[in-house]
Amino acid sequence: MGPSAWSLVLxxxxxxxxxxxxxxxxxxxxxxxxKIKARGELVWAADxxxxxxxxxxxxxxxxxxxxxxxxxxxxLARRLGVRHRMVQYNWSNLIPSLERGDFDLTLNGIEATxxxxxxxxxxxxxxxxxxxxxxxxxSPYRSLADLENxxxxxxxxxxxxxxxxxxxxxxRLYEGVxxxxxxxxxxxxxxxxxxxxxxxxxxxxxEGIECLPGDxxxxxxxxxxxxxxxxxxxxxxxxxxxxxxxxxxxxxxxxWNLWNHRQTEPPPPIREPIDRARSFDINQLGLFFEAxxxxxxxxxxxxxxxxxxxxxxxxARVYGARPIAVAARVYIELFRGTPVLLQLFLLYYGLAPYWxxxxxxxxxxxxxxxxxxxxxxxxxxxxxxxPHGQTEAAKALGLGPxxxxxxxxxxxxxxxxxxxxxxxxxxxxxxxxxxxxxxVIELTKRMTIAAVDLHGWLVPGLACxxxxxxxxxxxxxLARRLERRLARDQRPRTL
Amino acid sequence: MISVRxxxxxxxxxxxxxxxxxxxxxxxVVAIVGPSGAGKTTLLRCLNYLEPFDAGTIxxxxxxxxxxxxxxxxxxxxxxxxxxxxxxxxxQFNLFPHLTALANVSLAPRVVRGHERQTAQARALELLARVxxxxxxxxxxxxxxxxxxQRVAIARALAQDPDVMLFDEPTSALDPGMRKEVLDVICSxxxxxxxxxxxxxxxxxxxxxxxxxxVVDAGKIRE
Numbered sequence: 001m002g003p004s005a006w007s008l009v010l011x012x013x014x015x016x017x018x019x020x021x022x023x024x025x026x027x028x029x030x031x032x033x034x035k036i037k038a039r040g041e042l043v044w045a046a047d048x049x050x051x052x053x054x055x056x057x058x059x060x061x062x063x064x065x066x067x068x069x070x071x072x073x074x075x076l077a078r079r080l081g082v083r084h085r086m087v088q089y090n091w092s093n094l095i096p097s098l099e100r101g102d103f104d105l106t107l108n109g110i111e112a113t114x115x116x117x118x119x120x121x122x123x124x125x126x127x128x129x130x131x132x133x134x135x136x137x138x139s140p141y142r143s144l145a146d147l148e149n150x151x152x153x154x155x156x157x158x159x160x161x162x163x164x165x166x167x168x169x170x171x172r173l174y175e176g177v178x179x180x181x182x183x184x185x186x187x188x189x190x191x192x193x194x195x196x197x198x199x200x201x202x203x204x205x206x207e208g209i210e211c212l213p214g215d216x217x218x219x220x221x222x223x224x225x226x227x228x229x230x231x232x233x234x235x236x237x238x239x240x241x242x243x244x245x246x247x248x249x250x251x252x253x254x255x256w257n258l259w260n261h262r263q264t265e266p267p268p269p270i271r272e273p274i275d276r277a278r279s280f281d282i283n284q285l286g287l288f289f290e291a292x293x294x295x296x297x298x299x300x301x302x303x304x305x306x307x308x309x310x311x312x313x314x315x316a317r318v319y320g321a322r323p324i325a326v327a328a329r330v331y332i333e334l335f336r337g338t339p340v341l342l343q344l345f346l347l348y349y350g351l352a353p354y355w356x357x358x359x360x361x362x363x364x365x366x367x368x369x370x371x372x373x374x375x376x377x378x379x380x381x382x383x384x385x386x387p388h389g390q391t392e393a394a395k396a397l398g399l400g401p402x403x404x405x406x407x408x409x410x411x412x413x414x415x416x417x418x419x420x421x422x423x424x425x426x427x428x429x430x431x432x433x434x435x436x437x438x439x440v441i442e443l444t445k446r447m448t449i450a451a452v453d454l455h456g457w458l459v460p461g462l463a464c465x466x467x468x469x470x471x472x473x474x475x476x477x478l479a480r481r482l483e484r485r486l487a488r489d490q491r492p493r494t495l
Numbered sequence: 496m497i498s499v500r501x502x503x504x505x506x507x508x509x510x511x512x513x514x515x516x517x518x519x520x521x522x523x524v525v526a527i528v529g530p531s532g533a534g535k536t537t538l539l540r541c542l543n544y545l546e547p548f549d550a551g552t553i554x555x556x557x558x559x560x561x562x563x564x565x566x567x568x569x570x571x572x573x574x575x576x577x578x579x580x581x582x583x584x585x586x587q588f589n590l591f592p593h594l595t596a597l598a599n600v601s602l603a604p605r606v607v608r609g610h611e612r613q614t615a616q617a618r619a620l621e622l623l624a625r626v627x628x629x630x631x632x633x634x635x636x637x638x639x640x641x642x643x644x645q646r647v648a649i650a651r652a653l654a655q656d657p658d659v660m661l662f663d664e665p666t667s668a669l670d671p672g673m674r675k676e677v678l679d680v681i682c683s684x685x686x687x688x689x690x691x692x693x694x695x696x697x698x699x700x701x702x703x704x705x706x707x708x709x710v711v712d713a714g715k716i717r718e
Contacts, residue, residue, distance in 0.1 A: 390591065393590075397655065398575045400571070403607070
């Protein structure tokens with residue numbers, strides 16, 4: 001494909017994204033409540049990864065579920081006269097999957113927001129939370145305003161994320177509830193904004209962390225149902241109202257250490273939507289460009305680390321004395337045989353107490369160290385593919401080992417290694433999406449954020465694909481030209 | 496120029512060379528002949544220590560070679576200087592495919608002896624002219640015929656100003672039509688007084704230019 005062809009792909013996909021809006025949300029047929037009664041079973045969705053105290057596996061018996069939301073569901077189902085069964089979904093997919101009709105309802109720390117109210121039916125609140133700002137003990141930051149232009153951590157797609165987006169802070173998005181507080185201690189972020197349920201359990205009690213008094217904002221957890229299921233909403237609301245009325249909710253929340261003054265005060269209204277584009281507009285495009293820049297930067301720098309390190313490892317394996325060759329082999333097996341995701345986690349969080357890297361550094365070093373193992377094997381193969389006569393000829397001319405490598409073997413091995421190296425770089429470009437687990441917002445993460453904002457995966461997904469292709473295809477083209485220039489023997493190949 | 500004493504070499508349990516003694520004076524040309532597998536090539540490669548040996552000594556071009564010289568760094572340095580003084584031409588040419596004919600010839604003078612690029616290239620061009628390939632200086636090996644490649648390989652070996660030239664069956668990989676051009680180059684070298692050791696099956700050639708003949712059989716030399 002020539003340059004004009006791939007720019008066509010890009011403008012085609014993005015252009016379509018600009019005119020296209022988001023997909024229509026599914027409203028359902030409105031008979032879910034009838035079906036639940038007929039079945040005698042209510043199917044609800046939650047994410048076990050949310051952890052304690054929401055819905056999680058009982059540490060004493062991992063085959064059993066526990067958590068305050070499980071107990072709320074127990075009580076609610078009892079009052080509705082049905083059994084209930086939990087199905088596991090990724091938290092960020094709960095609402096889209098509900099709309100698709102995968103289950104009857106979802107109850108899992110879903111915050112009542114105007115945007116969600118637009119898409120799905122929300123029950124009356126079952127819990128009032130307060131957004132809690134955590135800082136390091138003794139730090140000068142006493143409010144969000146103090147944290148201007150400082151890194152602040154939170155979870156993606158939460159109300160806390162929305163609040164931070166309306167402030168002038170640098171947002172770091174995490175996937176788990178413990179990591180933001182770990183990074184707070186490591187001084188990688190200067191504040192963490194999350195609701196009190198998470199903050200009380202994972203942050204405020206940690207040595208060295210202080211939760212500032214007063215709620216940054218209040219909100220409510222609600223049950224989400226499909227738009228047309230008014231009958232089901234009526235039944236759920238009635239059940240929740242009875243639980244609150246007869247004190248079962250208080251007993252239950254007290255048992256989980258969640259009962260507090262917020263629950264008896266008037267619940268806050270549903271949050272107004274923050275002003276946000278609903279279509280793939282020029283601002284979104286700008287954010288995608290920025291994210292593509294991060295993806296490219298991380299990939300290029302990681303590869304620049306992987307190539308010399310890989311070459312060193314390959315030379316150690318092929319020509320090194322036995323202990324050196326063995327060490328190189330151990331490195332290669334270790335980094336190639338374990339998931340790069342695990343390596344990134346260990347590098348960024350595991351080594352944090354000893355070597356505190358910032359997310360970009362960790363991403364570049366992590367991917368670079370991992371890919372060095374693959375490059376090493378590519379170069380080793382290329383070196384072994386060279387005829388022995390080349391080394392002998394260099395030796396017979398009086399070239400030393402390094403001169404032989406530098407002037408005779410490596411230039412020839414590079415020609416052999418170029419196609420697999422191109423392969424590896426394109427693969428690295430895509431593997432770089434994994435660095436979102438250490439809070440770097442690259443292309444794929446940007447796509448998932450946009451998908452939530454725009455209420456649909458299709459358009460951001462296609463835009464994301466177009467950006468990846470726009471990065472990889474010119475690169476393959478460049479490699480192809482270089483390959484053609486380096487290949488001295490260009491006679492057509494026949495069998 | 497060359498003095499071999501009690502040279503022995505084994506590959507595992509097989510004895511390839513068994514106490515070889517031989518001498519060659521400056522300006523002499525010796526043809527090493529003998530049946531396949533007799534140890535001709537091994538003997539030749541011992542002369543520039545591309546093949547280490549187990550016992551005996553070799554004195555060549557002012558260097559004294561003994562067993563075990565690949566073990567230390569100081570010896571490695573001696574061997575590099577030895578190989579500049581004792582050129583070797585391979586049966587399979589072994590040109591560097593990523594370099595032009597000119598770069599093949601000028602590489603060692605530049606890298607090993609530290610000559611300026613321009614000096615090395617001017618000298619390389621001279622040598623290419625001497626083997627009749629001045630006009631192919633910018634050609635890559637795959638663009639040259641087998642005979643031309645072998646002539647570039649000879650020029651490459653000559654670029655180090657060797658005192659002795661070793662040839663390992665220089666025409667065996669060539670079509671009959673191309674052998675003559677390579678043999679002519681070797682003959683002209685002999686005419687110029689170069690000391691040469693040539694492993695060959697070309698009996699005519701051996702008797703034409705060789706002043707001596709070593710018949711190798713079962714790891715020994717029979718004159």
